[in-house]
């Protein structure tokens with residue numbers, strides 16, 4: 005049984021898609037595992053008018069169980085109709101919070117989860133403090149969903165407004181990629197293995213490739229997505245987080261402050277491109293028609309002349325001793341060939357191929373060693389190495405050593421949101437984005453955006469079911485390299 009944690013949760017946007025689909029089921033998992041037992045209570049708030057009973061009914065449906073255990077869990081849920089812009093109404097929330105704190109013996113511990121449009125984040129954080137809902141007895145933590153701003157300036161403004169009410173260590177900025185099992189495994193693999201970490205630098209690694217490929221289109225998120233685009237929606241947060249975990253130096257210890265310090269240091273040495281560099285090192289795409297998918301511009305809530313990118317590929321360079329000269333290639337997009345996230349670490353070839361002497365029968369050149377981290381949907385890793393094949397004569401060929409998490413075991417792997425809520429309860433910020441990380445990521449991404457905004461793109465430029473526009477291949481081929489994951493054409 006896990007250690008019991010106590011807190012009052014207030015979910016703002018408590019009737020939203022994310023709350024019902026991810027947050028409440030994750031809370032239920034924490035309840036089943038014992039992290040939540042008797043000493044917790046939940047207030048769901050939103051503008052909808054619901055009774056506690058009606059709300060519990062919806063929560064019951066969302067967790068998909070009406071077992072005895074589920075009923076006990078749901079009995080801790082309460083509902084308060086509350087418009088977050090209505091300052092006077094926070095007193096009602098305060099009274100409810102105090103009553104539940106006493107009833108469940110919560111020692112003043114509070115988690116405020118903002119699962120709603122980001123333009124409300126500052127307002128809610130401010131009123132929580134000014135209207136006295138935040139108390140000084142236990143901990144008070146603010147969990148906020150993405151996006152954190154739409155550029156550096158807006159992110160800074162948002163951060164300043166949050167900072168008036170909450171300290172940095174009380175703010176938990178969700179990046180659900182950081183809750184994924186294999187993302188957390190990057191640190192275990194790197195810092196738990198001499199054979200990996202000793203080679204993890206520009207002397208032995210030729211390049212690193214990060215691919216976040218989505219097979220779906222924008223679905224019902226079109227109106228949001230069209231104002232965001234792939235660069236803001238995927239690169240600024242998820243990809244930059246993955247890249248900083250891959251690039252960072254070894255932290256002093258596996259603690260949130262040590263890890264954050266190293267991630268920030270890595271991001272500080274990421275080269276921020278000038279106009280010419282940004283134009284050469286990043287490409288964008290938008291999908292047209294094909295494979296029974298309608299073009300992006302014909303999606304509901306997307307303007308017919310939208311220039312929003314649904315695909316990004318780019319090359320990142322770190323100007324530091326470890327990575328100087330070793331590029332990190334990234335790509336992400338919608339309606340691509342498949343849904344997966346992976347990292348391919350491409351090692352340099354042996355300096356001399358002793359098997360290729362004049363007259364050698366070994367006709368195949370040595371292949372590069374590649375360490376692939378499968379992030380999702382399958383989780384695990386593979387290492388491609390050269391070996392002798394088991395036939396007559398001497399012929400080398402690449403073989404792959406593979407470890408994949410057993411699908412049965414991965415069912416036991418906690419969902420990212422379960423892990424992240426658990427971390428917030430413990431006060432562990434390792435798997436959340438710090439303000440400094442967010443700000444460096446925006447400064448990098450803003451430069452790309454700035455250059456793209458100078459010129460209208462020639463969209464659409466890729467077909468659904470492909471791996472993006474031809475320019476994404478050209479980007480890497482120009483450097484005499486190629487994407488490890490390719491479509492078998």
Ligand code: NAD
Pocket residue numbers: 016017018019020021022023049050051052086087088089118119120121122149150151
């Ligand atoms: P949603 O539109 O389904 O829910 C929004 C919630 O906010 C609803 O409960 C609504 O009643 C409430 N709300 C709106 N205006 C309000 C007001 N003035 N006062 C009080 N309540 C108000 O949104 P969602 O999909 O659940 O997303 C919530 C947040 O999570 C957003 O920041 C989104 O970017 C982020 N997010 C969502 C997902 C997802 O899968 N849905 C994934 C990642 C991040």
